[in-house]
Amino acid sequence: MPVRQHQARPPRPPGRVVITLVLTLLAPLLLMLSATTLAAPAGAVDDVEETDPLAVSIDELDTVSLDGRTKGRITVRGKVSNTTEEEWAGVNIYPFVGNTPITTSAELAEAAKLPADALVGERIVAEGAYAKVPDLEPGETYSWSLTVPRKLLQITEPGVYWFGVHALGATTPTTADGRARTFLPLVKEPNKKAKAEKVSLVMPLRRSVVYDADGSVSYLPGWTRDLRAGGRLYRMLETGAEMPSLTWAIDPALIDAVRNLAEGNPARNLAPTDGPEESPEESGGQSASASASALLPSPSPSTDADADAEEPIDEETKAAQKAATTWLNRLEDAFAGHDLLALPYADPDLSALATSDPDLLASAREQTSQVLAELGIKATPAAAPPTGYLDRAAVNLLEPGAVNLVSDRMFRGTAPVVADLDGHEMIVTSSGAAAGGPGPNDFLDAISVRQRLVAEAALLRGSGKPLVAVLPDGWHPPQDAASFVAPWNEAAWISSSTLTEAVAGHKATSVAAEKLRYPRREMRAEISAERIRTANELVGAGKMLQRVLTHNDEVAADILNEALTTTSYSARRGYTDAGADALSYVGAQLSSIxxxxxxxxxxxxxxxxxxxxxxxxxxxxxxxxxxxxxxxxxxxxxxxxxxxxxxxxxxxxxxxxxxxxxxxxxxxxxxxxxxxxxxxxxxxxxxxxSQVSGVIWWFVGTGCALLFAAIAVRLTRRIMKAKKARTSGEA
The missing domain is CATH 2.60.40.10 (Immunoglobulins)
Structure with a gap:
């Protein structure tokens, strides 16, 4: 029998306890002195969290679960890095396993919150079950691999167990200097007729999309990193292509942005677009799934003179263009054979728009239909808020016939499989399955997410309820999709299902509005009414610009799409208002006439x-x-x-x-x-x-008349006087 050692931290030296006590007693005095004499800002000194000197990760685990048998082996691979400034020698990687099964989803959620140094399992130190690591220089990383015989795990009761590895240095034979942990369920087959657990996975294809004021996609290095082969978005496509019965939830704004990058990331197009339209025969018509010819931008005709006049593309843009083209070429294969859901364009904040501007939400849905039709992609309208919450106003505006996904956290008490609120049906997804794994590793890394999913599914087995899970937006797809998906496919107790198959036989349960939860943190996080007003003003400016341009009938739709990205869920955490910048830019263009x-x-x-x-x-x-x-x-x-x-x-x-x-x-x-x-x-x-007033002419005329009258009177008087004088002389 192998020797097991408990994971534990060494006791603190008495001297450290005394120092801590003294510092605690002197803390108020030190704070007073710093405030009065040194005038140090509050909170200038933060507590420094202890970190493991050896950073360990689990990158591959060749099984998603165990059965009751004690035969076989488990292979685990990962990396270990020296995070210190000293050389580490004699490092060994030991596996460990918990000895108490977790039997409920609530217990699993509590376990995921345990601190990294909590005692959760016993280390297996049997010869051949651990990996030896060569000396590690500061900052150096080593890829390790170990194989554990199944019999050494010594677990037989169904449930979910802790499983992971500890890294121990030669000078610390009992204390782990590095840890990596995950969950490993044990699922027994009670009989051959036992039904497999229906698991339906939804993978959202969405990302923060931000445009510069001129309509070009912003921050190209981030896009290049995500889209190129090996990047996060590219690995999502590779994983999706391998997964059985996966459902994609697509944001068309993401595809639009990538197509713009593949075109060289041009600024907003004001050039003539009102040429003759292509006939369906010329355009190839609409297909049931995306085609590379429709997704990849077609080169626009241009003369040699125009080509010479074009500005050369810089290296940053070239890199993004290459990565975008690579990604678009992979998209068709990733979608093939899977169900497709269409999110409203730019994945807008549904609750915020439902309250402040339902018309803008309607525009987002119309844009989705139009964009996907142009690309030849057929998808079912859907709503899938990243947080899993919708308020009452948003529920009231859900589209008839759409697939609406909400979290079980949105309901008080036990959540149904399918909820119905006044005729609006919502499929309830597992918040636990989307929460990822435990620390100290990234809780959204590939293995952490996969093992949390299967752990939640194992705990549901036998309940008659399916597991519907929306993969978290920030999860890290695996580097090797095949090795990640293969253990999933080999688990006979898991039945990968479409959403329709998963909820089949489950009638919608009517719920009262009082049973819905919409936390205050959600209300505080919503896109502000001011930003929504700015987006609306930008939409209006786009329509005006299109009316002004004699031969352009597309710029209004382009600007509408840009405006919608400023109301997305991802824009909740944005620190800049791209909508205001674009509005100022378009306003300047209009004012240039x-x-x-x-x-x-x-x-x-x-x-x-x-x-x-x-x-x-x-x-x-x-x-x-x-x-x-x-x-x-x-x-x-x-x-x-x-x-x-x-x-x-x-x-x-x-x-x-x-x-x-x-x-x-x-x-x-x-x-x-x-x-x-x-x-x-x-x-x-x-x-x-220019003419003088009639009153002035009246005065002038009157004056002239009086003048002539006075002259006439004087002449008359003179004549009369002269005549009288002559008459008197004759007498």
Whole structure:
């Protein structure tokens, strides 16, 4: 029988206890001194967590579970790294196994939360069952492998057991210097008629998508890292291609972004797009699954002169382009034979939009239908919030006939297999299965996620309930998909099922609204109403830009897609408002169509006259706009007919104006789209009539009349006086 040693930490030296006590007593005094004399900021010193000097990982485990037999072997592979600045010698990797089975999902959840140094199993030190590691220099990593005979595990009762490895150095023969842990279920076959446990896995194909203000995809290095062969998104496709009966939950915004990268990540396209449409025969029609020809962007025709004028692509963009093309070529195989669910475009925050802007949510669903139809992908509409929660408003807006996935944490008490709230059905998924494994390793690494899934499935066996699990968004797919999936396929007690197969025979259980949970942390995390308003303003600006561009009928949809990405679940943790940046950029483009007016206008008469204005188009594409005027009641300026301007051109024409009274009035000349919506550019001009007022002419006429009358009177008097003088002289 092999010798077993318990995992334990050595007792703390008495001196350290005394020091800790003294520091505890002096802490208030030290804090006072630091606040008054040193003025140190609060929280300047953080507690330093202890870390293992040897970092250990489990990368491969050639079985997902055990049965009651004691025959066979278990092979485990992984890595060990020296995280210290000293050389480590005589390191051995020992397997360990728990001796008490975990029998409920609640116990499993509590076990996953145990600290890394908790005593959870006994180390197996039998010769040949452990791996020897050569001397490790600081920072050096070594790949280890060990094989454990099944009989050494000595577990027979059904349940879930701790399983993992300890790394021990030569100077620490009893204390683990590094640990890696996971779960390993033991599943007995009571008889040959025992039913396999139905397990339905959903793999979301979504990622944070952020666009720069000009419409190009942001942060290319991250995309290159994820999309290239060996990258996270690429490994997801490889794993999906190997998995049986997998369901994909697709965000079309991710595919759109990758296609944009494959095109060289161009900025938003304002060029003409209203050419003749392809017939179904020319385009190849719509297929049931994605095809490489539809997914990969087609080169746009261009002349040699245009090709010479194009700016050279930088190395960062080239790398992203290559990685995107590689990924798109793999996508078709990954989707083949699997059920496809279609998330609303950009995977928007359903609860936030349901409350603040249901119309924007409807637009997201319409965009999904349109994009997937263009790519030849047939998928069932779906909702699958990453957190698993929907509030009542979001539930009320679920699409009829859609597949809606929510977490069992959303229900108070025992969650049903399928829930029905006022006619809205929701398939309930396992929060435990999506939670991943225990520390100290990454709880979302490949083995941790797989073993937590099978552990939850094993605990459900015999209950009649299926396991429906949505893989967590941040999980790390395996480096070797085949070796990861093979043990899953070999487990006869697991029946990989589609969602339809998994819930077959389970009628929807009616639930009351009071039974639903929507935590406050979810409400606090929702996309803000301000960001949703900004997204709506960006959508409106996109529609306006399309009306202005004479020959472009696609830019509004492009900008809508960009706006939707700013309302996604992934945007909840974003620190920058890409929507506001894009809105400012599009606004600047619209404002680049300007109007010039004369310093002042003098009309030839109050009844009417014309004055000249000039329009300038600084965009590289032709536009169609109108001019409108904002005036008071005494001045009227006619609105212009739509005016077409060539790219980077200027045109002049006359506007008619008329006035009701005298004086100077100001007209604000505004550039608008064809529907009269202001674009941003404007100019003001003072206008007055050139004729003198009628009152002034009355005064002038009256004055002249009086003058002539006075002259006539004086002449008459002189004549009369002269005549009288002559008459008197004769007498």
């Amino acid at each position: 300007t109007v010039d007016v004369p310093p002042k206008v003098i009309l030839s008469s109050m009844k009417g006259g014309e004055f000249q204005v000039s329009l300038s188009n600084e965009l590289d594409e032709p536009v169609t706009v109108r001019l409108d005027a904002m005036t008071d009641e005494s001045l009227r300026v006619a609105t212009s007919e739509p005016v077409q301007l060539d790219a980077n051109s200027k045109a002049s024409f006359n506007l008619a104006a008329s006035m009701r009274d005298t004086g100077t009035h100001t007209a604000l000349i505004v550039v608008t789209d064809t529907k009269g919506n202001p674009l941003g550019a404007h100019a003001s001009v003072p206008i007055r009539p």
